[in-house]
Amino acid sequence: MRYLPKSPADRQTMLRDIGAKSIDDLFAPIPPEYRLGRDLDVPRQMAESEIVDWFRQRSGENGSEFTSFLGAGAYCHYRPVIIDSLISRGEFLTAYTPYQAEVSQGTLQAIFEFQTMISELTGMEAANASMYDGSTATTEAVLMAMRLTGRRRVVVARSVHPEYREVLSTYAYPQSIPIREIAFDQHGRINPSELESAITPETACLLIQSPNFFGTIEDVAAIAEITRRRGVLLVVSIAEAVSLGIVEPPRQADVVALEAQSLGVPLGFGGPYCGVIATREQYVRQMPGRLVGQTIDRNGKRGFVLTLATREQHIRREKATSNICTNQALVALMASIFMTVYGKVGLRELAKQNLAKAAYACQQFSKCAKILFAPAPRFNEFVVQTKEDPHVVNSRLLGHKIIGGFPLKKFFPELGNAALWCCTETVTRSAIDTAVGMLAESEADEPATEAEEVAL
Template sequence: MRYLPKSPAERQEMLAAIGAKSIDELFESIPEKYRLRDALKLPGPFSEAEVISYFKERANENSLGYTSFLGAGVYQHLRSVITDTILLRGEFLTSYTPYQAEITQGTLQAIFEFQTLMCQLTGQEVANASMYDGATATTEAALMAERLTGRGRVLVARSVHPEYREVLQTYAKNSGLHVEEIGYTKTGAVDVVAVKNALKDDVAAVIVQSPNFFGVLETLPGIAEAAHARGALLVVAIAEGVSLGAVKPPAEADIVAMEAQSFGLPPSYGSREKFVRQMPGRLAGETTDTEGQRGFVLTLATREQHIRREKATSNICTNQALCALAATVHLALLGKEGLREMAEQ
């Protein structure tokens, strides 16, 4: 129920409507000794996160309060109420692509800010805003590496999320891409020696996940060095975006594919700016209009399906602007310290 304060004039108007002269007159039937004259002894104000946590604890007293061990990329994180408040505004509530820049500056700027945040998180130079999930982002990264290098084989660590690998194999089955899986050691990390032995001149990319499916941080510098020595690219998949609040961004990667569901949106992925024309998905760019004012447009659109059709970089064409807005609002509210705190919970 919303709290709607009343002005003194409004209170007098309400009292007059019921024939009362004062608020005290409303409580004359209550004996004086039972009336509260002092302020309630309540604790100080709680933050939104503390209020939600408090009431969840109280609510769980009425149930068994099962603890979820689902894992595998599905985790419970705090999601601010204000995120939905902004998403439900009529100006934003659409999944359609903002092709007409002159009437969609707000949506385009939100996408641009989202891309900026993703670059800051991943350590990459450019990011898109339009993949379906972490699995398709990783697979599209593999196809992007194939186009960039002209090579037809990719190495993927078995420590990568099994569903990601399954989607990659499904794509590869009909695209001609050859996928070779590399095992992991007793520590749960990818077998770097096996990676080096499998690297040949026909390998387009090495795909690893960090933290991987077992929660192990991979030694990215060593893997990147080995891949680059044979002319291959390093693709790093991130199944839990919140982890970047606590671990170093994978700056060694040529392409990063991230599942950012924890921020209230589908994933996007980032890469080096020199690879941008082979990157699938929508890109919002910053520009200036004819009057010299800052503006935003969809840029490099000739890579996309609505223009290139079968020659596009990807068949994925659904726009995720509303979800990108959710992530932008969520991350803006958290800030750097808030994201770190969430990652450490």
């Protein structure tokens, strides 16, 4: 086996030194009746070339030559080449969690820079070293708000990503945390009067997403005015981090839960991604997840350490802020490199291109279909309502190497034949024109139909 650095003679010598007759002696603690007396039924040992071939075939089956209009929590932005060059360095790739600070300063400083950049980007005072993904970061942010307030009820906007809401419900269920959902209005945004009536003295927090699942930017300042007046915390989830290049961050929020996938992390069929929680300094001790802090060594030299660890499971065990025992260090590093490449000016320009593409697409689509929630400001996503079922539209687009918008019927049946379209900077004008053209054809001459064969 090519990963094992021992010759048969080495093994014999070692066994002899240990005083064992054979390797079986070392497995004696396992009662014989449970031992597996056969080979595992897994693929036979393969050559590297065979492995690469197998995955190439799978890769081919995934059809990578498509232009995609999918967003909905996973965004296709260009990834600068140096991201993979740098994260492939063995010292980053194959290092463990930086518990031993003296031999982990590289990882620690990189995380400190990540925390700084996320704080700047989100307009918050402090950020953690990252969480699993946006959905779990959002859920943990809500649990954090419950600890901060000592209250147990949560109000959630229905315009939060449906899978994020599902994760929250999954965590909430065993602890019997009541969740009250509030609807969106005709602009796809939170209805302030419904929000007012949903909040009770037992409410810990309000959870919103902005830009929300429909791509609409919430009026965070107005919502924060309500939450502050009513004494509940405001948790803002952000799934499209690139939006922060041009959209005002939710500075009025108490906790921000961000999915940083947009910042240089491959789509990778949904993971690994990179969640992160940012908050006010005063709330840091209730924040879950790892934190890196700056300090000095014995000679007064600047250095970095994992800090405030007493919040975590390995010390506080069942009283910990979370059971989380990892961050997404390598993925956070991708995000750090991405943010460094684009920087203060580039992030704005990048976001501006997204804004322009989506604005153009919206305008084109509006000629042949209905753009829902149109008057509200949006970033790079918008909802198109058609007469025809979007699955049918998408089936046709696939033939032209285009992946159409995400059909919303599964999550929002009330919106009818609606799909969520996303235009990042990677989508070309000609792809937009082709998609619009094909939609226009069918919208002009076809009545509303249900999908005969649903492509999803």
